Amino acid sequence: MTTIPEAAATLSWRDTVRVDDEVLDAVLSRLDETYGPRVFESRGRPVDVLIETVLSQNTSDVNSHRAFESLLARFGTLEAVAAAPVAEIEDAIRFAGLSRIKSVRIREMLERLIRENGSLELSFLAGMKLDEARAYLMSLRGVGLKTANCVLIFSLGLPALPVDTHVYRVSRRLGLIGARVSVEAAHGDLEARVRPEDRYRFHLHLIEHGRRVCHARKPACRVCILNALCPSACAA
Numbered sequence: 417m418t419t420i421p422e423a424a425a426t427l428s429w430r431d432t433v434r435v436d437d438e439v440l441d442a443v444l445s446r447l448d449e450t451y452g453p454r455v456f457e458s459r460g461r462p463v464d465v466l467i468e469t470v471l472s473q474n475t476s477d478v479n480s481h482r483a484f485e486s487l488l489a490r491f492g493t494l495e496a497v498a499a500a501p502v503a504e505i506e507d508a509i510r511f512a513g514l515s516r517i518k519s520v521r522i523r524e525m526l527e528r529l530i531r532e533n534g535s536l537e538l539s540f541l542a543g544m545k546l547d548e549a550r551a552y553l554m555s556l557r558g559v560g561l562k563t564a565n566c567v568l569i570f571s572l573g574l575p576a577l578p579v580d581t582h583v584y585r586v587s588r589r590l591g592l593i594g595a596r597v598s599v600e601a602a603h604g605d606l607e608a609r610v611r612p613e614d615r616y617r618f619h620l621h622l623i624e625h626g627r628r629v630c631h632a633r634k635p636a637c638r639v640c641i642l643n644a645l646c647p648s649a650c651a652a
Contacts, residue, residue, distance in 0.1 A: 439645055443590060444614060446641045447621035454617035456573045462538035463494055463529065465571040466553070467522055469563045471512040483512035494536055498526035521558035528556065542572045550576060561603050569619065575612035577619055579603050582626025589630060589648040 448454075459465050467487070472480035490508040491497045497505060506519035529536050541549040546568070553564035565576035579587075579602045587593050593605050610618050629636045637649045 440592070440610065443642060443645055444618060444621065446645075447625060448617070450641050451621055451624050454620045456616050458573065459570045461536075462541060462567050462571040463526075463536040466525070466538075466559070466563070466567045467494060467497075469566045470518060470522060470525075470558055471509060473514070473518070473563070475513040479511045479513065483509040483515075486511060494526060495530070498523060498530055498536075518558075525556045525558065538567075539572075541568065542574065546574055546576060549574065561600060565603065569616060573616070575607075575615045577603060577607045577610060577615040579606060580623065581632075582623045582630075583619060585632060586622045586626045586630045589635070589646060590642065591647045 464484075468480060468484040471483045471487075487497060487505070487508045488494075490504070491500055500523070502519050502523055505523055506515045509515050509518060509522075512518060526536065529538070533540075541552065544552070549568055549572075550561075550564045553559050553567055554561065562578045562580065565578040568574040568576040569578065577583075579599060583606070584593075584599055584602055587602065587606060588595060588597070592609055593602050597605060606618075607615070625642070629640050630642075637643055637646070640646065640649065643649045
């Protein structure tokens with residue numbers, strides 16, 4: 417997952433764009449037809465998704481997954497990681513980049529979770545309101561909005577909506593958010609725009625479409641199945 421710089425402005429889509437629900441439904445329908453249905457499947461315990469997502473910051477998914485597997489191979493469990501020397505954690509996650517910073521933060525958050533909850537079990541988040549669960553995760557040092565949303569949606573199936581580079585780019589081109597809306601503001605704006613039951617497939621579809629068609633530099637507009645619905649198609 418690559419980090420992208422935030423725009424200086426934080427305008428809301430409510431002040432800049434208007435996209436009918438019918439248009440959004442048509443976008444999702446066409447993406448369903450192209451990439452297939454997206455049925456929720458948990459990626460594991462919340463704490464596992466949390467640590468792997470922290471590892472993914474400023475690096476690729478391949479490297480972050482490799483670092484997570486290395487961490488478990490070295491220590492066996494995340495409970496053991498919580499008691500391990502920072503230097504050993506750093507060595508185990510070197511594939512992920514920024515390993516010195518991440519090693520400190522990972523042990524800190526694991527230690528805190530055990531201290532506060534008696535274990536690393538975070539299933540209690542599923543019983544909280546979305547904003548409360550998100551706020552709890554973001555109170556952990558090193559956990560930002562996207563990381564918290566990834567934990568909530570990919571582990572627990574809660575209707576959070578993470579915004580990565582692909583989701584941000586494709587959403588702007590489709591007019592779902594304004595051109596000057598920041599990445600941070602886009603999380604809230606898109607959650608307000610996309611129905612809770614659609615957020616999981618919306619996120620996965622836009623990532624897939626961004627990787628295959630709606631590229632950052634040379635989007636393949638002529639073959640894009642969203643061409644007729646996209647206000648940026650002709651100019652892209």
